[in-house]
Amino acid sequence: MGSKGMLSRRAMDTDSPVMVQIQELLKGVKGAVSLAQGVVYWQPPKSALEKVRELVWEPSVSRYGADEGLPELREALTKKLLEENKLCKSSVMVTAGANQAFVNIVLALCDAGDSVVMFAPYYFNSYMSFQMTGVTDILVGPGDPDTLQPDADWLEKTLRESKPTPKLVTIVNPGNPSGTYIPEPLLKKISDICKNAGCWLVVDNTYEYFMYDGLKHSCIEANHIVNIFSFSKAYGMMGWRVGYIAFPSEVEGIAQQLLKIQDNIPICASLISQRLALHAMEAGKQWVTDQVKDLVKNRELLADALSPLGKDAVKGGEGAIYLWAKLPEKFVDDFKVVRWLANKHGVVLVPGSSCGGPGYVRISFGGLVEKDCRFAAERLKRGLEELVNDGMS
Numbered sequence: 151m152g153s154k155g156m157l158s159r160r161a162m163d164t165d166s167p168v169m170v171q172i173q174e175l176l177k178g179v180k181g182a183v184s185l186a187q188g189v190v191y192w193q194p195p196k197s198a199l200e201k202v203r204e205l206v207w208e209p210s211v212s213r214y215g216a217d218e219g220l221p222e223l224r225e226a227l228t229k230k231l232l233e234e235n236k237l238c239k240s241s242v243m244v245t246a247g248a249n250q251a252f253v254n255i256v257l258a259l260c261d262a263g264d265s266v267v268m269f270a271p272y273y274f275n276s277y278m279s280f281q282m283t284g285v286t287d288i289l290v291g292p293g294d295p296d297t298l299q300p301d302a303d304w305l306e307k308t309l310r311e312s313k314p315t316p317k318l319v320t321i322v323n324p325g326n327p328s329g330t331y332i333p334e335p336l337l338k339k340i341s342d343i344c345k346n347a348g349c350w351l352v353v354d355n356t357y358e359y360f361m362y363d364g365l366k367h368s369c370i371e372a373n374h375i376v377n378i379f380s381f382s383k384a385y386g387m388m389g390w391r392v393g394y395i396a397f398p399s400e401v402e403g404i405a406q407q408l409l410k411i412q413d414n415i416p417i418c419a420s421l422i423s424q425r426l427a428l429h430a431m432e433a434g435k436q437w438v439t440d441q442v443k444d445l446v447k448n449r450e451l452l453a454d455a456l457s458p459l460g461k462d463a464v465k466g467g468e469g470a471i472y473l474w475a476k477l478p479e480k481f482v483d484d485f486k487v488v489r490w491l492a493n494k495h496g497v498v499l500v501p502g503s504s505c506g507g508p509g510y511v512r513i514s515f516g517g518l519v520e521k522d523c524r525f526a527a528e529r530l531k532r533g534l535e536e537l538v539n540d541g542m543s
Contacts, residue, residue, distance in 0.1 A: 168504035198429035219244025240396035248380035248393035270506035309347035324469025327512040331468035357470035455527035471516030495533035
C-alpha cells in the first residue's frame, strides 16, 4: 500500500496547495511576517459571538441539520440577496465555506473530460477543484495588460471556436489573486457571451464588500449563472467555514443534484457556525464596511513597499485584499524569490505561478492591523530594494 499505483491519478495530478507550502515555509523561518494567506485581522462581531457562546450546550447544534442550511439562515440570505445583490430568482444552499461551494457546483455541472474556462491570474483552489474532479481541459484566458480584467473578446472567440463548447466559465469579482474589479457592463457582456454559447457562468463574490475608491460591487442573475458568497472574510469567520450558493430557482434539477453532493460531503455546514453567521448578519453590511475602511491604509503601505519594482509593476487592489506585482524579468522563478524574501527578510508572499502568473507575486493586505502591516511593509521594501539592486545574495 502507498505505492503510486495504489493512489488516485486524479489526486496525484492535482496541483499541490500553495498555502500548505507557504505554511511550511512560515514554520521554518522564525519571526517571519505573512502577507500571504487571504485572511482578515478581525473576528466576528462581538454581539454575534456573545449570542452563540452558550449554544455549545444546546442539543440541536450537535445533531445534523437540513442539508441545504438552517431555514432561518436561508431565509435571511434570500432577503439579503434581494435587497443587496438584486437577485430575486435565486435559491440558497449553505456550504462549509466558499471553496466547498465551488466543488459542489463543479460536481453538479461538469463531467470528467469537460472543458472549462478561467482567466489568469486565477484563484488556485478553483483550478485545483477542476483538476481533482477530472475536469482537466482547463482553458486559461488572458486579462487586460493594464486592468487585469477578463478579455471578453478572447472569451467570445474561444467559446465560438471550441468544439465541444466549454461547459463552464468562472470568474472572481473582485478578484483573487489580483484584487481586480469587474465593472457591471463587462460582467453583463461576459454573461451574454456565456448565454449565447450555452455554457454556465460561475461568479465568486467572496469579496463583495471589499471595494475601494468609491467603486460599487454588482451581481447579475440568469438561468445560466450561479453565484458564490462567503462569510469568511467579511465577518472574520475564516475558521467557522460558512459560505453559500445562489443558484437559479427556475432551472430544473439543479437543486436536487446540489443536494446529493452536499449530503455526501459535509451533510450540512456546522450548525453552530450557521448560527454565528445568522447573528453576524444582524450586525449588517455597515459593520463589515467599517472594518474594510481600515484596510485602505494597509493597501497604501504595501503599494509603497512594492515601489522598488517600478511604477507599472503593481496592478489590482481596486477590491478584495490583494495586490498583484510583477518581479523583474530576470527572476523567472517566483517561488525562489518568495523563499529568499522569507529567509533573508522575514516576509512571506504567494508566488504568482500558483495562480497561472509566473514571474509575479500576490500580496495580501487584509491580515494585519496597521501597526503590524507597517512593520511588514518596511521588511518587504528593504527586500525588494536589495532584489532589484543586488539580486538574491
